[in-house]
Amino acid sequence: MSGLALQNVVKEFGAFRAVNNVDLTVPHGTFVCMLGPSGCGKTTLLRMIAGLDLPTGGAIRLDGEDITRVPTHKRNLGMVFQSLALFPHLTVGENIAYPLRIRGVAKEEQKKRVDELLAMIHLSGYADRPVAKLSGGQRQRVAIARALSISPKLFLLDEPLSALDAKLREAMQVELRQLQQKLGITTIVVTHDQREAMTMADTVVVMSGGEIRQAASPIEIYRRPADSFVADFIGQTNLLEVQADSAGRAEVLGHVVPGLSLPAGSNKGTLSVRPEDVHLTAPGAGSLTGKVTFVRDLGGTIETFVDIAGHQIVAVSTPRARPDVSVGQEVGIALTPDVCVVLKK
């Protein structure tokens, strides 16, 4: 099989299990984002793919070949570190040429390749600059070009954009995604920024506690989260308890929601509804009724905080559909089954 496969990968640091039985298949040319809170094992997993850490158990295969014990320098990969790790004693051109120099590529060929890569990252003519003289975004691009200079089989990035300011980061996300599509290279990015993952990835892998919670396309993760952790971690959501009433119908906060079904074989669940799917109605007209506690008008979006029997629900609307509500007012909330996801407890 072409691509990367992780099979039952385990990493233990003493008694602590940083990565627990991870199984993942990354087809050739896919852009994968590993997403999760800090300490979830995503960086450890990336380091094992790179060969910088050895797994305690399991196997890592690249294009069918077992590379679990292959040393890092023989894996032919490109990696961008969080600190970028550009070599301070080398110029921009020398940094990019480093993997070629190590492999004994002829000088003229090195120069040709460096010029190609510099053009690709829009830094033509920067070859002789010292890396210390570059701006944050330029250094970022040089680190990417250096990792790509041997056209690696695998492109790994560890929180690559975290050092950049918000605006530049957004621009670089788009640039990185376009570059990856152009080159068709299998890419794995570790990030804790879900916006970044949604922007770039074909597949988002949500991790927590050393395990994969869900691996799917960004929109599927958003629309059909596997569990409440994923639902809460990706974007904003409202989580409510769902129970079966005596007749077996789904009941939310004491109100039956018609058309809503509970997970098979369970009489309890968690309902997730995205703020943009919460519709405010006149009191009594929706499924639930609550009191407005706060209105945050951000110009582009309006967030309305509604308290229903001690549970807070957030509704987001656009200025066009501005709800005519004020703090203290009673409102109804319409829950339609098509926008609600019931998750297993």
Add this chain to the structure above:
Amino acid sequence: MRREPPQTLGDYLPLLFPAAMLTIFFVVPFGTMIAVSFFQRQQGGFYTPAFVFDNYARFLSVFFGGVLGFSLMLAVIVAICCVMLALPFTYMLTRMARKVQVVWLVALLSILSLSEVIIGFAWSTLFSRTAGITNILVALGIMEQAKALTPSFGAVLTGMVYQAFPYTVLVLFPALVRLDPTLTEAARTLGASPLKAFFTVVVPALRNTITATLIMVFIFALGSYLLPQLLGRPQHWTLSVLITDQAIYQSNMPFAAAMAVFLVLVTLGLVALTVIAGRKGEAA
């Protein structure tokens, strides 16, 4: 923080004490030495104020030139050996657990507390025929017969490297600790074996530190005068030994002073050359 240049006389006051100490304990004795180096020697250990170049002229002989050359060569070899040993050692030390680092550093600091005399006698025992390390080799069947390894050039070199090694590690340690460990990891992901990563990333990234350390050990080794006498033959004696000999045993202060001044000038010249060469390399 903005630093204002000193404005009034009062602002210079804190400088007064160190300036005075420096003048009394360094500038005055050094000036005296320079002056004495031009004085006329009298038989019987005295000298009279004069301005003659006799002392310097006497120095420009094949014998003293040879000693000077040997001293410089010995110091250079000691510096290179120390850095070559200490750099990989310190690099590995910085990658160890904090506890292990502390144990090693304390052990190295304890070597610093040993006097040159103790180091000299310890090594002369270790290199001796009767009680030396060759006896272990004989016991292991590697050698036929125990033999004395001292006096010899190797013994002098070993003693001096042993003495300068802790300094070298202590000077390299902070720079290596500050070196970003992801630099080596990056080199490895880019296709360099750990050894290649060390030579293509760690060593070049620390070039200035390595140069500074070489100069420091070189100067340190140049002043050594006990170890060459304890572990070497007369042909292994350094200029410092001859200076001591002239000053104390021959009572020829002007000549000793002239040699000392000359040694200082040569040392400064070599250090300046190294620094300039380093700058040129940087620009290229």
